Amino acid sequence: MKEFRHFLLACLLVSGCAEVHEPAVKATSEPPKAQVAPAPAPVPAPEVLPDIDLTQDLLYEILLSEFAAQRGHMALALESSMDLAQKTRDPRLARRAAQLAMQSGDMEKSVEAVGLWHELDPDSEMATRMLSSLLLRGGKFEEARPYLVDVLKGSGEDVGMTFLQLYPLTAPQQDRAGALKLMRELAEPYPKVSEAHWVVAELARAAGDEVLALNEAREAHKLKPAWNAPVLLEAELLNKTAPEQSLALMREYLSDYPAASEVRLQYARELLAQKEFKSARDEFQYLARENPGNVELAFAVALISLQLNDFPEAEAELKNTLVRNGGTQDDVAYFLGQLYEAKEDREKALEYYSKVNAGEYRYAAELRIVYILSRENKLDEARQTLHQAAMDYPAKQGELLVIEAQLLRDAKQPGAAIEVLKQGMVKLPDDPELLYEAAMQADQLGRYDESEKWLRHLIKVRPDYAHAYNALGYGFLERKVRIPEATELVEKALKLAPNDYAIMDSVGWAYYLGGKLNESVAMLRKAFAGTNDPEIAAHLGEALWASGNKDEAEAIWNESLKAHPESEPLKAVMKRYIP
Numbered sequence: 001m002k003e004f005r006h007f008l009l010a011c012l013l014v015s016g017c018a019e020v021h022e023p024a025v026k027a028t029s030e031p032p033k034a035q036v037a038p039a040p041a042p043v044p045a046p047e048v049l050p051d052i053d054l055t056q057d058l059l060y061e062i063l064l065s066e067f068a069a070q071r072g073h074m075a076l077a078l079e080s081s082m083d084l085a086q087k088t089r090d091p092r093l094a095r096r097a098a099q100l101a102m103q104s105g106d107m108e109k110s111v112e113a114v115g116l117w118h119e120l121d122p123d124s125e126m127a128t129r130m131l132s133s134l135l136l137r138g139g140k141f142e143e144a145r146p147y148l149v150d151v152l153k154g155s156g157e158d159v160g161m162t163f164l165q166l167y168p169l170t171a172p173q174q175d176r177a178g179a180l181k182l183m184r185e186l187a188e189p190y191p192k193v194s195e196a197h198w199v200v201a202e203l204a205r206a207a208g209d210e211v212l213a214l215n216e217a218r219e220a221h222k223l224k225p226a227w228n229a230p231v232l233l234e235a236e237l238l239n240k241t242a243p244e245q246s247l248a249l250m251r252e253y254l255s256d257y258p259a260a261s262e263v264r265l266q267y268a269r270e271l272l273a274q275k276e277f278k279s280a281r282d283e284f285q286y287l288a289r290e291n292p293g294n295v296e297l298a299f300a301v302a303l304i305s306l307q308l309n310d311f312p313e314a315e316a317e318l319k320n321t322l323v324r325n326g327g328t329q330d331d332v333a334y335f336l337g338q339l340y341e342a343k344e345d346r347e348k349a350l351e352y353y354s355k356v357n358a359g360e361y362r363y364a365a366e367l368r369i370v371y372i373l374s375r376e377n378k379l380d381e382a383r384q385t386l387h388q389a390a391m392d393y394p395a396k397q398g399e400l401l402v403i404e405a406q407l408l409r410d411a412k413q414p415g416a417a418i419e420v421l422k423q424g425m426v427k428l429p430d431d432p433e434l435l436y437e438a439a440m441q442a443d444q445l446g447r448y449d450e451s452e453k454w455l456r457h458l459i460k461v462r463p464d465y466a467h468a469y470n471a472l473g474y475g476f477l478e479r480k481v482r483i484p485e486a487t488e489l490v491e492k493a494l495k496l497a498p499n500d501y502a503i504m505d506s507v508g509w510a511y512y513l514g515g516k517l518n519e520s521v522a523m524l525r526k527a528f529a530g531t532n533d534p535e536i537a538a539h540l541g542e543a544l545w546a547s548g549n550k551d552e553a554e555a556i557w558n559e560s561l562k563a564h565p566e567s568e569p570l571k572a573v574m575k576r577y578i579p
Helices: 002-015 056-070 074-088 091-104 107-120 125-137 141-153 156-170 176-187 194-206 210-223 228-241 243-256 261-273 277-290 295-307 311-324 329-342 346-353 362-375 379-392 394-410 414-427 432-444 448-461 466-479 483-496 501-513 517-530 534-546 550-563 568-577
Strands: none
Touching: 074 091, 074 107, 091 107, 091 125, 107 125, 125 141, 125 156, 141 156, 141 176, 156 176, 156 194, 176 194, 194 210, 194 228, 210 228, 228 243, 228 261, 243 261, 261 277, 277 295, 295 311, 295 329, 311 329, 329 346, 329 362, 346 362, 362 379, 362 394, 379 394, 394 414, 394 432, 414 432, 432 448, 432 466, 448 466, 466 483, 466 501, 483 501, 501 517, 501 534, 517 534, 534 550, 534 568, 550 568
């Protein structure tokens, strides 16, 4: 009925759903002068709408959905809206359901709602884009593929920008090989689109195929010579195996595009890494001239000058830059303190840090004074400085108490360190850092009940504090007590921090002590692959030895000991197994 169609349109306009915005996706790298612009709007085809009577029940359900949405009852609004769209088969109501589903944040319902919208209005470019985006975010590559093909075909001259918009949707996917395979297939019909080659190159690098990554980056550069993203990627890849070629590539690019500051910065850093200090300083000076307000660049020039034993130049460069850009005397004093500290002239560094009486660097300067005094074995003076800082910065009290306790611990005064933390917790009973530090120091002193008490309180006030669970569980593992509970604790920690290698080590060690050798070896391998930590090497070797892989265990121990000859845990485990 005509009046029903008019009523629906009115409802949609009043509810604000006449505009459904696709989530913005920002490209990580863009061609020079390119602007993110929407694809040219196609001439809309006449809508084919169902002819449905506006019954009382239908009217009630429409109003119920809209009132529920306005009052924040999103689950009810979405359920009612989806029911309406399915009953009426009206694409406008499907679009409204899609909007509500996206607002709810429920991925499955969003895919269902947007899928219905696309089904009822297959010519809608927005519905196609949103559905492909949702499926891609969910890692459903095969389902997303046909919609992505349509999106790319409909992009016209903006197809390169569409590829850039697809990159941040594919890059985070855990199935890196699958993401690469999908993007290679999507890019195949566009051999002359530089952005397509760059996206494939980035995904290839993430998937570990650096040969493909290098070839694709070079093709992207050839197709669009002025664009810096392929050059940066190619230079980074070359730097691993052919650093001179990497430098030559950037040098040639900068001769044609001298204003490309991102490439120049990478070029300067690589020169510095290869100890070409004079050339590196030239590049940093160029960047500093082009960015006169950037103190960090001036400081980089000063540090390189210091490396070149050109201290007058270092000091002059820093002072001139700071003064030229409105830096205060406090700023100058702070950075000169850093300069003298880098030169290992502690007396001069203290002199300049002490001159920082105000401004954004005052707190940092006081911490540097504390650090230098502690290095000079002037513990009382360092603590006095911390006490003054606590009065000046009340919001930093917890952090400063932790630093004081660490100074006392390093000075072989663990009892005094615990007392400082306990006194601090009288004023700040729920401070996470105080609780954690106190627990760690109590554990080292063998005061396990106190350590457990503080860690459990920390878990209570901060249930998302992964390292509290890990510390409590690992303490049990170290003492070989309450192994099942310890395993649950470290597994909980890993759920909260799935990429933390120290926690992976704890979980692997828990599995070892629990007799799960295969799971232990797998987890410890993952931890050791992420960081060449000698304690993880000790644990992995022990698990391998127990599994019968004695040669591999011994090889891992020996290799780790070469890199960390001072590691006592590693020496101890090797002594037990290789007398």
